[in-house]
Amino acid sequence: MNPFFNELPALQGVCSINPLPHSDERKLFGNPDRGLRHQIDFIVLKNPPEEDPAAMMNRADALVAAHVDYFAGVHPTLSQSYVYLTDFKDTKVLPDMALEQVEAFLSAHRKYGIRALLRFTYQTEMDGTGEASEEVMTAHMQQLFPLVAKHIDVIHVYQAGFLGAWGEWHSNQLPVDRKRLLENILAACPESLFIQMRLPDFKNLIEEGDPRRERLSHHNDSVFGAYSPASGGVDPGTEQTKQVERESPYLPIDGELFWGGWSRNKEAGGYFPDPFLVIKWLFEQRYTSLSVMHNYMELGPTTPLAMRLWQNVEMPLSFLKENGMPIDPAYFTDDQGNNIRRSAFDYLRDHLGYRLKAQTLAVQGRIAPNETIELALTVNNMGFAAPHMLCYARFVLLNEAGEEIGECPLGSLAKWYNRDPIHLDNREIMTHTANGKLTLPDKAGCYYLGFAACNNAGTAAALANDTPFVNGINLLGAIEIK
Numbered sequence: 001m002n003p004f005f006n007e008l009p010a011l012q013g014v015c016s017i018n019p020l021p022h023s024d025e026r027k028l029f030g031n032p033d034r035g036l037r038h039q040i041d042f043i044v045l046k047n048p049p050e051e052d053p054a055a056m057m058n059r060a061d062a063l064v065a066a067h068v069d070y071f072a073g074v075h076p077t078l079s080q081s082y083v084y085l086t087d088f089k090d091t092k093v094l095p096d097m098a099l100e101q102v103e104a105f106l107s108a109h110r111k112y113g114i115r116a117l118l119r120f121t122y123q124t125e126m127d128g129t130g131e132a133s134e135e136v137m138t139a140h141m142q143q144l145f146p147l148v149a150k151h152i153d154v155i156h157v158y159q160a161g162f163l164g165a166w167g168e169w170h171s172n173q174l175p176v177d178r179k180r181l182l183e184n185i186l187a188a189c190p191e192s193l194f195i196q197m198r199l200p201d202f203k204n205l206i207e208e209g210d211p212r213r214e215r216l217s218h219h220n221d222s223v224f225g226a227y228s229p230a231s232g233g234v235d236p237g238t239e240q241t242k243q244v245e246r247e248s249p250y251l252p253i254d255g256e257l258f259w260g261g262w263s264r265n266k267e268a269g270g271y272f273p274d275p276f277l278v279i280k281w282l283f284e285q286r287y288t289s290l291s292v293m294h295n296y297m298e299l300g301p302t303t304p305l306a307m308r309l310w311q312n313v314e315m316p317l318s319f320l321k322e323n324g325m326p327i328d329p330a331y332f333t334d335d336q337g338n339n340i341r342r343s344a345f346d347y348l349r350d351h352l353g354y355r356l357k358a359q360t361l362a363v364q365g366r367i368a369p370n371e372t373i374e375l376a377l378t379v380n381n382m383g384f385a386a387p388h389m390l391c392y393a394r395f396v397l398l399n400e401a402g403e404e405i406g407e408c409p410l411g412s413l414a415k416w417y418n419r420d421p422i423h424l425d426n427r428e429i430m431t432h433t434a435n436g437k438l439t440l441p442d443k444a445g446c447y448y449l450g451f452a453a454c455n456n457a458g459t460a461a462a463l464a465n466d467t468p469f470v471n472g473i474n475l476l477g478a479i480e481i482k
Contacts, residue, residue, distance in 0.1 A: 007468065011449060011477035012367075017358040018466035019330035022340055025350060027469060029075040032459040033115060033156055033389035034353025036292035037078035037254070038067045042105045044098050046087035053100050060104040061111065068112050071292055074349060078156055078289050079109065080254070081116040082167070085140065086130040089122050092139045099143060106151040115457070117196070117219070117254055117289070119159040120144055121167030128173030137162045138184050145188040153457035156289075156389065157194045157252055159219055160185055160202070168198045168221055170232075179205040186212050192456070194252055194388075199232045200240040217251035218244050222258055223290070225277030230258065241285075248286040249421030252388045255282070256291035260298055260305030275310040275344035276319055283325050286385040286418070288353045310345040324427025326351060326382040326418065328464070354390070355383035356416070357464040358451070359431070361476055369442045369481055375408070377434040377451060377476075381418040382464065388414050390461055393453040395436045396473050400446055408436035413453055440481055447479045 009015065020027065029035075042063060050056050067079065083102055088094055109116050120140070123131040132140075141162075148155060161167030162185070163176055182205050189195060196219040197203045203216040220234055227235045234240045244253070257263075263272050273295065282290065295306040320327050331350070334340050357380050365373035375395055381387070390413040397406035413432075420426040434451070441447065450473035454460040460472030468475040 008448060008475055008478045011361065011363045011479050014360055014362045015477060016360055017463075017476065019328065019357060020464045020466055022331060022334055024466070026075075027462050028350070028355070028464060030077060030113075031354075031461045032077055032455050032457070033252070033387070034288055034383070034385070035077060036071075036074050036349055036352065037076050037080055037117065037289045038071060038114070039080045039082070039256075039291055039293035040064060040067050041082045041084065042101075043084045044087060044101045046098075048097065048101060053104065056101050056104040057107060060101070060108040064105075064108040064112050064114065068114070070297070074292055076292055077113060077115060079114045079116055080159070080256075080291060080293075081105070081109070081118050082161075083118070083120045084122065084124070084130075085120060085132070086122050086124060088140070089130055089132040089136060092136055094140055094143050099147060102144065102147055103151070106147065106154055109154040110151070113459075115154055115156040115455075117157050117159055118148065118155055119161035119167045121161045123163075123165045123167075123172065126165045126171040128171065131164075131172050131174055132162075133174055134176045134181060137181065141184055141188040145190065148193075149190045152190055152192065155193060157196050157217065157254070158189050159196045159254075160198070169202055170198075178202065182206065186215065191215070196252070196254055199234065200243045201233070214250075218247070218253050220244075220253075220255035220285075223255040223278060223281060224258070224273055225279075225281040226274065244285050245424060249386065249417055252288040253285055253385065254289045255287060256293070257295040257306060260295040260303070263295055263306060272306045272309065275306075275313050275348075279315075279344060279348050280323055280325070282348065282352065283323070283384050288385045288388065290348070290352055307345055307348075310348070311343045313344040315342045315344045315347040320347075326355070326384075326429060328355075328357060328382050331382075351383050353383050353385050354381055354387035354416070354418075354461075355464050356380075356387065356413075356453075356461065357382050358467075358474075358476075361449075363449075363479070367440070367479060367481060369440060369444065372437050372439045373479075375434075375436045375438065375449070379416065379432050379434065379463075380429050381416050381432065382429065383418055386414055386417045387453070387461065389455040390414070390416075390453045391456055393434065393451070395434070395438060396450040396452055397438055397440075397479075398448045398450060398473075398475075399441075400448075402448075402470070405441060405447075406438055408438050410434050410436055440479070444481045447481065448475055449477055449479055450475045
C-alpha cells in the first residue's frame with residue numbers, strides 16, 4: 001500500500017478539503033504554464049564548433065542547465081526562449097545544420113522540464129544590426145514551424161518575434177508589411193498555440209471579427225505599473241491597456257520589468273519599480289508569467305535589484321483588500337492561526353497564473369459494488385489568471401496498490417477564471433465545480449479517489465490543498481466498499 005493512502009480521510013457526503021499549510025508552498029512550484037520564468041538566448045551559428053547532433057545537444061543542454069541552476073531558488077518552469085538566426089539573415093534557406101541546432105535547443109527544454117515562450121528573431125540592436133528582409137523571414141517560417149509542431153510539448157506559447165530589435169517589432173530599418181508578416185506567422189504557426197504580441201496595436205492589424213484574433217495574446221516587455229515613455233503606450237488608462245484588461249481573461253499574458261542596470265542609472269531616467277504598482281498591474285491584467293531574469297539577479301547574486309529587494313517588503317493585507325486582490329487566509333496564517341509575514345515577492349511568485357484551491361467534495365450515491373457515484377468538487381482559483389493550458393482534467397479511482405482502475409474525464413479547465421471575465425469591476429473570487437460520475441468496482445475493498453489536471457505534455461498541477469500529490473494525482477480521500 002502507498003504510505004500516502006494511510007493519511008486519506010474516508011469520503012462520505014460533503015467533505016471539506018484542507019487548505020495548503022503555509023509551510024508547504026513548494027508543493028506548487030512545479031505547476032506548469034505559470035509563474036516566474038527564465039530568459040534564455042540561443043544563437044544559431046553558421047559555423048558551430050560541433051558537427052554532429054550529439055555535440056549540438058551538449059551545447060544546448062549546457063546553456064539551459066546553466067539557467068536552471070542560476071534560478072534554482074525560484075524554480076521557474078517556463079522560459080522566454082529566444083532563437084537568434086542573425087547568422088542566416090541573408091540566407092533564404094536554412095541548412096540542416098541550423099535546424100539541428102534549433103531542435104537541440106528545444107530538446108534541452110524537455111530534459112529540464114521547461115516550457116518555452118518561444119521567439120525567433122534576428123536583430124540584436126536598435127539600429128537594425130542583424131535584421132533580415134521580409135522575404136527571408138517568411139521563408140524561414142516554413143522551415144521552423146514544423147519543428148515547433150514536432151516539439152509542441154515543450155512550447156507554452158509562441159511570441160510573434162522575427163521583426164525588429166529582439167523580435168519586439170520596433171527599430172527595424174528594412175521595409176516590412178507588418179500585417180502580411182503577422183498573417184504569415186498565423187498561417188505557419190501550429191493552430192493550437194497562442195501567439196503573443198508586443199503591443200495591442202500590433203494585434204489590431206488583424207481586424208475585429210476575424211477568428212484568428214482569438215489566438216493573439218500579449219507580452220509586455222516594459223512592465224512598470226505606472227506611466228513610462230518606454231511602454232509603447234501601454235500605460236494606466238490608455239486604450240491599449242484597456243484592451244489588454246478586456247482580453248486578458250481569455251489569454252495567457254506575459255511580461256518583464258526593465259533591466260536592473262537601467263533601474264540603477266538615475267541619470268538615464270531609471271528607477272526601481274514600485275512593487276505594489278507592479279503587482280496591482282499584474283493582477284488587473286491577469287498575468288500568467290513574468291520574467292525573473294529582469295531586475296532580479298542579472299547583475300549577479302551580490303547586486304540587489306528590484307525583485308530581490310521586494311523580498312524584504314511586506315505585502316499588507318490592507319493593500320490586497322483595498323484592491324480586491326486574492327487573499328487566502330491559509331496563505332497568511334500558520335498552523336496555530338497566527339498571522340505570518342508574506343513579502344511582495346512571495347505574493348507575486350505564488351499568484352502569477354492560476355492557484356487552484358479545492359473547497360469541498362460531495363459524494364452522492366450508494367457505496368457498494370458496481371454502483372455509480374456522483375462527484376462534485378468545488379474549487380476557487382486564487383491566482384491572477386485562468387489555467388489556460390490545463391487542457392485535460394479528470395477524476396481518478398485507484399486500488400490499494402495505487403493503480404488506476406477508473407476515471408471520469410472532465411475536459412479543459414481553461415475557463416476556470418479567478419474572477420468575472422466580463423464585469424471587470426467584480427473582484428469576487430469565482431467558484432468552479434467539477435461534476436462527474438464513477439462506477440465503483442465489483443469487489444469489496446478500500447479504494448482511493450483523486451483529481452488530476454494536466455497540460456498537453458501530460459505535466460500535472462497540484463492543488464493548493466493539504467492533499468498528497470502522487471504521480472500527478474491529487475489524492476482526495478478513501479472510498480470503502482463493504
